[in-house]
Amino acid sequence: MTVMDEVRKSSAWVATHSSHVVVDSSGIEKVVEKMTGSIPKVEWDYEGIHYFDNGPLTVQYLFVLDALNFCFWPDKELSYDHLASGLKEALQNDKSAFDADRLQKYTGPQLRELLKWPRPLPLEDERVRLLHEVGLELERNFGGKASNLVESCGKSAAKLVALVARHFPGFRDHSVYKGHQVFLYKRAQIFAADLWGAFKGKGYGELYDIDSITMFADYIVPAVLQELGVLKYSSNLSSAIETNSEIASGSEEEVELRACSIYAVEKMRELFRAKSGNQVLSVELDLWLWSVGVQSQYLQHHRTLSIYY
Numbered sequence: 001m002t003v004m005d006e007v008r009k010s011s012a013w014v015a016t017h018s019s020h021v022v023v024d025s026s027g028i029e030k031v032v033e034k035m036t037g038s039i040p041k042v043e044w045d046y047e048g049i050h051y052f053d054n055g056p057l058t059v060q061y062l063f064v065l066d067a068l069n070f071c072f073w074p075d076k077e078l079s080y081d082h083l084a085s086g087l088k089e090a091l092q093n094d095k096s097a098f099d100a101d102r103l104q105k106y107t108g109p110q111l112r113e114l115l116k117w118p119r120p121l122p123l124e125d126e127r128v129r130l131l132h133e134v135g136l137e138l139e140r141n142f143g144g145k146a147s148n149l150v151e152s153c154g155k156s157a158a159k160l161v162a163l164v165a166r167h168f169p170g171f172r173d174h175s176v177y178k179g180h181q182v183f184l185y186k187r188a189q190i191f192a193a194d195l196w197g198a199f200k201g202k203g204y205g206e207l208y209d210i211d212s213i214t215m216f217a218d219y220i221v222p223a224v225l226q227e228l229g230v231l232k233y234s235s236n237l238s239s240a241i242e243t244n245s246e247i248a249s250g251s252e253e254e255v256e257l258r259a260c261s262i263y264a265v266e267k268m269r270e271l272f273r274a275k276s277g278n279q280v281l282s283v284e285l286d287l288w289l290w291s292v293g294v295q296s297q298y299l300q301h302h303r304t305l306s307i308y309y
């Protein structure tokens with residue numbers, strides 16, 4: 001069983017034992033019917049905010065990016081775009097900014113300065129700790145280079161996600177739900193997807209099993225699925241989200257929001273295939289749903305302090 005099978009299996013378990021979130025199959029049918037045979041194609045980097053030079057430095061950039069790709073919401077003005085474009089600019093100004101030895105030395109204020117952010121970042125100490133972890137482990141086992149890590153995976157996304165989770169504790173996105181271990185691996189999977197997207201499935205982005213990746217369980221896509229009528233919440237959970245109350249990391253509600261999103265997107269994918277005969281990837285569904293979410297001004301999402309998404 002691959003790591004992604006574990007993600008699918010454990011998410012399905014949550015979806016069938018959930019108390020606060022329901023995956024509505026009629027909601028899924030409506031969405032799939034509306035798609036009439038194809039989903040809106042969203043280009044990777046449609047925003048033009050990522051660094052790309054078609055070489056190993058891009059891999060280093062994407063790994064650093066996804067090591068820090070979590071929890072923007074506590075600062076109303078901060079978003080993923082600031083991280084992606086801030087790191088891009090930092091690298092353009094200094095090609096050695098993400099060398100493994102440099103990664104191990106950043107302080108909070110230096111990271112802020114790198115991103116040109118005027119105040120402390122959310123979970124800044126954790127961000128710094130994770131940068132150090134990435135630098136140290138890359139140095140110890142991969143000659144300092146994320147490109148070596150990718151090359152050692154034989155073009156397999158499943159191997160890459162497993163290897164990243166094995167070596168970098170910060171990417172071990174697991175929870176225990178009603179006594180069962182649930183695997184979500186949001187940042188490890190998005191790293192594989194970012195490689196595939198950035199390199200357009202070639203070179204470092206050639207991954208023969210990209211179809212095995214699930215959606216990336218963050219705080220945007222669940223909210224979009226709820227708006228589409230695919231997810232239904234209990235009244236307590238609805239009001240917690242509407243009033244911006246914090247939902248604890250690892251709580252039943254939080255695990256259900258994330259795992260039910262994975263399950264729902266897998267169901268969408270199956271139904272889409274059954275109806276149209278076309279294969280659609282979870283990565284493609286994810287990018288479409290995510291881009292809808294970040295462009296919607298009034299999207300209300302759940303708030304959890306987490307290093308995983």
Ligand SMILES: Nc1nc2c(c(CN[C@H]3C=C[C@H](O)[C@@H]3O)cn2[C@@H]2O[C@H](COP(=O)(O)O)[C@@H](O)[C@H]2O)c(=O)[nH]1
Nearest residue numbers: 044045046069070072073079080216218219221290309
């Ligand atoms: N499911 C899913 N979640 C994603 C992404 C991305 C970025 N992917 C880039 C890669 C290529 C494309 O061009 C995209 O630009 C970030 N996130 C998550 O969203 C949240 C940030 O929201 P806000 O606070 O509003 O910026 C946060 O949890 C972050 O981890 C994605 O693709 N899928």
